[in-house]
Amino acid sequence: MPRSPKQIEQLKKEKKTQILEASLRVFSSNGFKGATISMIAEEAGISKGLLYTYFKDKENLLDELIVYGLERMTMFMDFVPEKGIQTKGDFEKVLRGLLGLYHEEEDFWRLFSMLILQQNIAHKLQAHLQVFMEQYLGVFMGYFQQKNSSDPFGEAMLLGAILDGMLFDILVAPEVYPVDKVIDMILIKFG
Amino acid sequence: MPRSPKQIEQLKKEKKTQILEASLRVFSSNGFKGATISMIAEEAGISKGLLYTYFKDKENLLDELIVYGLERMTMFMDFVPEKGIQTKGDFEKVLRGLLGLYHEEEDFWRLFSMLILQQNIAHKLQAHLQVFMEQYLGVFMGYFQQKNSSDPFGEAMLLGAILDGMLFDILVAPEVYPVDKVIDMILIKFG
Amino acid sequence: MPRSPKQIEQLKKEKKTQILEASLRVFSSNGFKGATISMIAEEAGISKGLLYTYFKDKENLLDELIVYGLERMTMFMDFVPEKGIQTKGDFEKVLRGLLGLYHEEEDFWRLFSMLILQQNIAHKLQAHLQVFMEQYLGVFMGYFQQKNSSDPFGEAMLLGAILDGMLFDILVAPEVYPVDKVIDMILIKFG
Amino acid sequence: MPRSPKQIEQLKKEKKTQILEASLRVFSSNGFKGATISMIAEEAGISKGLLYTYFKDKENLLDELIVYGLERMTMFMDFVPEKGIQTKGDFEKVLRGLLGLYHEEEDFWRLFSMLILQQNIAHKLQAHLQVFMEQYLGVFMGYFQQKNSSDPFGEAMLLGAILDGMLFDILVAPEVYPVDKVIDMILIKFG
DNA sequence: TATGAATGAGATTTCATTCAT
DNA sequence: AATGAATGAAATCTCATTCAT
Numbered sequence: 001m002p003r004s005p006k007q008i009e010q011l012k013k014e015k016k017t018q019i020l021e022a023s024l025r026v027f028s029s030n031g032f033k034g035a036t037i038s039m040i041a042e043e044a045g046i047s048k049g050l051l052y053t054y055f056k057d058k059e060n061l062l063d064e065l066i067v068y069g070l071e072r073m074t075m076f077m078d079f080v081p082e083k084g085i086q087t088k089g090d091f092e093k094v095l096r097g098l099l100g101l102y103h104e105e106e107d108f109w110r111l112f113s114m115l116i117l118q119q120n121i122a123h124k125l126q127a128h129l130q131v132f133m134e135q136y137l138g139v140f141m142g143y144f145q146q147k148n149s150s151d152p153f154g155e156a157m158l159l160g161a162i163l164d165g166m167l168f169d170i171l172v173a174p175e176v177y178p179v180d181k182v183i184d185m186i187l188i189k190f191g
Numbered sequence: 192m193p194r195s196p197k198q199i200e201q202l203k204k205e206k207k208t209q210i211l212e213a214s215l216r217v218f219s220s221n222g223f224k225g226a227t228i229s230m231i232a233e234e235a236g237i238s239k240g241l242l243y244t245y246f247k248d249k250e251n252l253l254d255e256l257i258v259y260g261l262e263r264m265t266m267f268m269d270f271v272p273e274k275g276i277q278t279k280g281d282f283e284k285v286l287r288g289l290l291g292l293y294h295e296e297e298d299f300w301r302l303f304s305m306l307i308l309q310q311n312i313a314h315k316l317q318a319h320l321q322v323f324m325e326q327y328l329g330v331f332m333g334y335f336q337q338k339n340s341s342d343p344f345g346e347a348m349l350l351g352a353i354l355d356g357m358l359f360d361i362l363v364a365p366e367v368y369p370v371d372k373v374i375d376m377i378l379i380k381f382g
Numbered sequence: 383m384p385r386s387p388k389q390i391e392q393l394k395k396e397k398k399t400q401i402l403e404a405s406l407r408v409f410s411s412n413g414f415k416g417a418t419i420s421m422i423a424e425e426a427g428i429s430k431g432l433l434y435t436y437f438k439d440k441e442n443l444l445d446e447l448i449v450y451g452l453e454r455m456t457m458f459m460d461f462v463p464e465k466g467i468q469t470k471g472d473f474e475k476v477l478r479g480l481l482g483l484y485h486e487e488e489d490f491w492r493l494f495s496m497l498i499l500q501q502n503i504a505h506k507l508q509a510h511l512q513v514f515m516e517q518y519l520g521v522f523m524g525y526f527q528q529k530n531s532s533d534p535f536g537e538a539m540l541l542g543a544i545l546d547g548m549l550f551d552i553l554v555a556p557e558v559y560p561v562d563k564v565i566d567m568i569l570i571k572f573g
Numbered sequence: 574m575p576r577s578p579k580q581i582e583q584l585k586k587e588k589k590t591q592i593l594e595a596s597l598r599v600f601s602s603n604g605f606k607g608a609t610i611s612m613i614a615e616e617a618g619i620s621k622g623l624l625y626t627y628f629k630d631k632e633n634l635l636d637e638l639i640v641y642g643l644e645r646m647t648m649f650m651d652f653v654p655e656k657g658i659q660t661k662g663d664f665e666k667v668l669r670g671l672l673g674l675y676h677e678e679e680d681f682w683r684l685f686s687m688l689i690l691q692q693n694i695a696h697k698l699q700a701h702l703q704v705f706m707e708q709y710l711g712v713f714m715g716y717f718q719q720k721n722s723s724d725p726f727g728e729a730m731l732l733g734a735i736l737d738g739m740l741f742d743i744l745v746a747p748e749v750y751p752v753d754k755v756i757d758m759i760l761i762k763f764g
Numbered sequence: 765t766a767t768g769a770a771t772g773a774g775a776t777t778t779c780a781t782t783c784a785t
Numbered sequence: 786a787a788t789g790a791a792t793g794a795a796a797t798c799t800c801a802t803t804c805a806t
Contacts, residue, residue, distance in 0.1 A: 029310045033224035037780060047384075047788045049782085058780065110308055116363055117305045119220045129363075154376040158353065161373060165356025172307055172320075182352060185345040189380050193620075193767035194806060202769080228797065238771050243798065384788035385785055393790080411692045415606035419776060429792050434777065496690045498745055499683055501602045511745075536758040540735065543755060547738025554689055554702075564734060567727040571762050610801060620767045622803085631801065 016054050019044045020068045023061055028111040032062055032121065066115075066124060069108040073132050075101060077139075085143040088191045094139070095186060099179055102167050110171050136160065144190075159190060207245050210235045211259045214252055219302040223253055223312065257306070257315060260299040264323050266292060268330075276334040279382045285330070286377060290370055293358050301362050327351065335381075350381060398436050401426045402450045405443055410493040414444055414503065448497075448506060451490040455514050457483060459521075467525035470573045476521070477568060481561055484549050492553050518542065526572075541572060589627050592617045593641045596634055601684040605635060605694065639688075639697060642681040646705050648674060650712075658716035661764045667712070668759060672752055675740050683744050709733065717763075732763060 022044035026035045037058060041048045055061040079097030081090055102109055115121045116129065137156050144152035169177050194202070213235035217226045228249060232239045246252040270288030272281055293300055306312045307320065328347050335343035360368050385393070404426035408417045419440060423430045437443040461479030463472055484491055497503045498511065519538050526534035551559050595617035599608045610631060614621045628634040652670030654663055675682055688694045689702065710729050717725035742750050 031222050031224055031305075031309050031311070033222060034309070034311060036778085048780090049789065050787055052781070053786075110310075113359075114222075114305055114308045117301055117308075117359075118222050118225070119301075120222070120225060122363070151376065154372050157369060157373050158376040158380070161353050161356035161360055162349065163356065164359045165352035165354065168304075168308075168355045168359055169352055172313070178348065181345055182348050185342065185349040189349070193765095194769090198806090199768075206769085227795085229795095239797085240772070240799080241770055244769065249797070384786095385790090389785090390789075397790085413604050413606060413687075413691050413693070415604055416691070416693060418774085420774095430776085431778080431793065432791055435790065440776070492690055492692075495741075496604075496687055499687045499690075499741075500604050500607070501683075502604070502607060504745070533758065536754055539751065539755050540758040540762070543735050543738035543742055544731065545738065546741045547734035547736065550686075550690075550737045550741055551734055554695070560730065563727055564730050567724065567731040571731070609799085621801090622768065623766055625802070626765075 012054075015046075017068075019046070019051060019054055019061075020065055023065055024069065024107045024111060027062070027065065028107040028114070031114060032058075032118075063124065065111075066128070069105075069112060070128050070132075072101065072105050072108050073112075073128075076132075077135060080139050084146075085139060086146060088187070091143055091191060092183075092187055095183055098163065099166065099170075099183065102170050103174070103179075106171065106174060109167055113168065113171065133160075136163075155190065159186070162186060203245070206237075206241075208259075210237070210242060210245055210252075211256055214256055215260065215298045215302060218253070218256065219298040219305070222305060223249075223309075253312075254315065256302075257319070260296075260303060261319050261323075263292065263296045263299050264303075264319070267323075268326060271330050275337075276330060277337060279378070282334055282382060283374070283378055286374055289354065290357065290361075290374065293361050294365070294370075297362065297365060300358055304359065304362065324351075327354075346381065350377070353377060394436070397428075397432075399450075401428070401433060401436055401443075402447055405447055406451065406489045406493060409444070409447065410489040410496070413496060414440075414500075444503075445506065447493075448510070451487075451494060452510050452514075454483065454487050454490050455494075455510075458514075459517060462521050466528075467521060468528060470569070473525055473573060474565075474569060477565055480545065481548065481552075481565065484552050485556070485561075488553065488556060491549055495550065495553065515542075518545075537572065541568070544568060585627075588619075590641075592619065592624060592627055592634075593638055596638055597642065597680045597684060600635070600638065601680040601687070604687060605631075605691075636697065638684075639701070642678075642685060643701050643705075645674065645678050645681050646685075646701075649705075650708060653712050657719075658712060659719060661760070664716055664764060665756075665760055668756055671736065672739065672743075672756065675743050676747070676752075679744065679747060682740055686741065686744065706733075709736075728763065732759070735759060 019040070023035070023040045026040045026043050029035075030039070037048050037051060040061075041051050044051070051061075055064060076098055079094045085091050085094055112125070116125050137160055140159050141152045141156040144155040149155050166177075166179070166182060170179065210231070214226070214231045217230045217234050220226075221230065228239050228242060231252075232242055235242075242252070246255060267289055270285045276282050276285055303316070307316050328351060331350050332343045332347040335346045340346050357368075357370070357373060361370065401422070405417070405422045408422045408425050411417075412421065419430050419433060422443075423433055426433075433443070437446060458480055461476045467473050467476055494507070498507050519542060522541050523534045523538040526537045531537050548559075548561070548564060552561065592613070596608070596613045599612045599616050602608075603612070610621050610624060613634075614624050617624070624634075628637060649671055652667045658664050658667055685698070689698050710733060713732050714725045714729040717728045722728050739750075739752070739755060743752065
C-alpha cells in the first residue's frame with residue numbers, strides 16, 4: 001500500500017527532525033569540526049549515506065540546525081504578556097521562563113554560544129542574534145521605563161549581561177548553579 | 192661554534208612563546224579542531240615540523256596554551272588591594288581592571304570560553320576554573336559583607352553572572368558593547 | 383538497495399584477506415617500518431583510506447597479520463601422524479612437509495624471521511613461538527625416544543637448529559639451496 | 574698545541590668507530606628504517622650534525638657498518654688452523670670459536686641476519702656473503718673429506734644449516750639456548 | 765669541529781562525500 | 786529510500802638532512 005504524498009512528506013520531516021536533534025547533541029559536545037558525520041549518523045540511528053539525502057553537506061546541516069534551533073530563542077517571547085511586562089509578577093515570570101528555557105534546551109544554547117564565540121562561524125548567527133537581542137532588550141526596557149527608572153537602557157543592558165552570564169554559568173555547571181538564589185537577588189535589585 | 196646552553200634556553204623560550212601567541216590567535220578564531228597546524232605554523236612564521244620540536248602534538252600545544260593563558264586569569268588578583276575591596280573606589284577600580292583585561296586579552300578569553308563550553312574539552316579547565324572562581328567570588332563577597340549586605344553570597348553570585356555575561360557580550364560585539372555604561376549601572380546597584 | 387549483512391560480512395572478510403596477503407608481501411620485502419601504507423594499498427589494489435576501515439592502524443595490521451600467518455605455523459602439525467612419528471617413513475614425510483611449507487609460504491616465514499630478530503618487535507611473537515616450539519620439539523623428541531636414543535632432547539634440539547637453519551638458508555637463496563640433498567643427509571644422521 | 578695530522582687521523586677514526594658501534598646497537602634493535610639518526614647520535618653521545626661529517630647519509634652509514642661488521646665474519650678463519658681442520662679436537666675448537674663469536678657479537682649478527690632477510694637490502698650483502706660461505710663450507714668439507722666421508726659436501730651443507738640455525742636460535746633466546754648441549758650432539762653426529 | 769634548531773618531503777591517519785548495491 | 790564500502794583531499798606527525806652559530 002503506497003503511502004500518500006502527505007504521509008511521505010510527514011515522514012521526511014520526522015526523519016529530518018531526528019537528524020537535527022542528533023546533530024544538536026553531537027555538535028554541542030564536540031563542536032562543529034569535532035563532530036563527524038559518522039557520529040551524527042550513529043546518534044540518529046541512520047546510515048551516513050541517508051544523511052546526505054536530507055542535507056546537502058555538513059555545512060548545510062549546521063545552517064538548518066541553526067534555523068531549527070532559533071525557534072527556541074523566539075519561544076522566549078511566549079513568556080511575555082501581550083502588553084509587555086507590567087508588574088513585578090510579570091517580570092519574575094518572564095525571568096523564570098527564560099531561565100527554564102536555558103535549562104531545558106541546554107544543547108542548543110551550548111552550541112549556539114560556542115558558535116557565536118567562534119569568529120569563523122559567528123557571521124551565520126549575527127543577523128538572527130540582532131533581532132533576538134532587540135526584542136529581549138526592548139521588553140525589559142519597557143518594564144524599567146514604566147517603573148520610571150532614570151536609566152531604562154542601562155538597567156536593561158545590565159539585566160541582559162546577567163542573563164547571558166547566567167546562561168554561561170548554567171552551561172558550565174548545570175547541576176550546581178543556584179539559579180533560584182540568583183533570581184531572588186535579581187528581583188531585589190531590579191524587581 | 193655551537194650556541195651556549197643559555198643562548199639555546201633563551202631562544203627556545205622565545206620561540207615557544209611565539210608559537211603560543213600564534214596558536215592563541217588561531218585557536219580562538221577557528222576552535223581547536225578547526226585550527227590546523229599549518230595555520231598555526233604560518234601565523235607563527237615557522238615550518239610545520241618545527242612546531243613539533245616545541246610541542247609533542249596538537250593536544251599538548253593546547254594544554255600548554257591553557258597553562259600559558261591562565262596566567263592572565265590570575266592577573267585579576269593584581270587589581271585587588273591587599274586588604275580586599277573596602278571602598279566604593281576599590282570596587283570600581285577592580286571592576287574596571289577586570290573588564291580591561293577582558294578587552295586586552297580577547298583571544299585568550301574567547302578561546303577559554305569556547306573550550307569550557309565544549310564538554311569534550313572542558314575537563315582540562317575545570318580544576319583551574321575552580322580556583323579562579325573561588326578567589327573572584329571571595330573577593331566580592333568580602334566587600335558585600337563589609338557593607339553589611341543581608342546576602343553577600345547572593346550579591347556576589349549575581350555580580351559573577353554580570354561579569355561572565357559582560358565578558359560574553361564583549362567577545363560577541365567588542366566594538367559596540369557599552370562597557371562604561373554598564374559599569375555605571377553596576378556601581379549604582381552594587382556600589 | 384543495501385547489501386544484506388551476510389553479503390557484507392563475506393565482502394569484508396575477502397577484502398581483509400586481500401589486504402593481509404598484500405601486506406605480507408610488502409612487509410616481507412621491506413620490513414615493517416620500510417613498508418608504507420601506500421605500498422600496501424597499491425599492492426592490494428585499494429585506496430589508502432580503505433585500509434583503515436579494516437585495520438585500526440599500521441601496528442594493528444601487523445598484529446592481525448601475525449595471527450593470520452601463524453595459522454601457517456600450526457599447519458606443521460598436519461604432517462604429523464596422530465600417534466606421532468614412529469617410522470623412518472613418518473620422519474621423512476614430516477621433514478619434507480615442513481620444508482615444503484617453508485618454500486610455499488616464503489613471504490610469511492621471511493617476515494616472521496625478520497620480526498623475531500628485531501628486539502623491538504619480537505615480544506609480539508614470543509608467546510606464539512613458545513607454543514609452536516614446544517610442539518615441534520615434542521614431536522621429534524618422541525621419535526628419538528621411541529628409537530631409544532640416549533639423548534632424545536639433544537637430538538631434537540640439534541634437529542631444531544637444522545630446521546631453523548634450513549629455513550634461513552632457503553630464504554636467503556630460494557632457488558639454489560639444495561634442500562633434497564640436505565634432507566638426505568638428515569635421514570642418514572637422524573633417520 | 575695543535576695536534577699532529579696523525580693524531581687527528583687517529584681521533585677521527587676513533588670517533589667513527591664510536592658512531593659505528595652505536596649504530597650497530599641501534600640498527601640491530603630497531604632495524605634500518607626503524608632506527609633514527611637522533612637515536613644513533615644520542616647512543617654515540619654526539620650531535621646529529623656531527624654524524625654527517627663522518628658519514629654522507631644514513632645509507633652510507635649502513636654501508637660502512639656492513640664493511641666494519643664483516644671483519645667479524647672473517648675472524649672466523651682465525652679459529653681454523655693453517656692446515657685446515659684435521660682432528661676432532663680442531664673441529665671442536667672451531668665450532669666453539671664460531672659459536673663464541675655469535676654470542677659476543679650478537680648485535681652484528683642480529684643486524685646482519687635481518688638485513689639479509691630483507692630483499693630490499695639483501696643485495697648489499699650478497700657478494701660478501703658468497704665469499705664467506707665458500708670459506709666456511711670449504712673448511713668443513715675439507716675435514717669431512719679427510720675423514721673419508723662418503724658425502725663431504727652433504728655433511729658440510731648440513732653442518733652449515735646447523736650453524737645458521739644455532740645462530741638464529743641464539744639470537745632469539747640468548748640467555749636460555751643450550752649451546753653446549755647442542756655442540757655435544759654435533760660432535761657425536763659429525764665429530 | 766660541533767651543535768641542535770629549522771626545514772621539507774613524505775609517512776600515517778582522518779573524514780566528508782560518493783556510489784554500487 | 787537505505788546502506789556502508791570506497792575514495793581522495795587534507796590533516797597530523799616524523800625524520801633525514803641542512804645550516805647558522
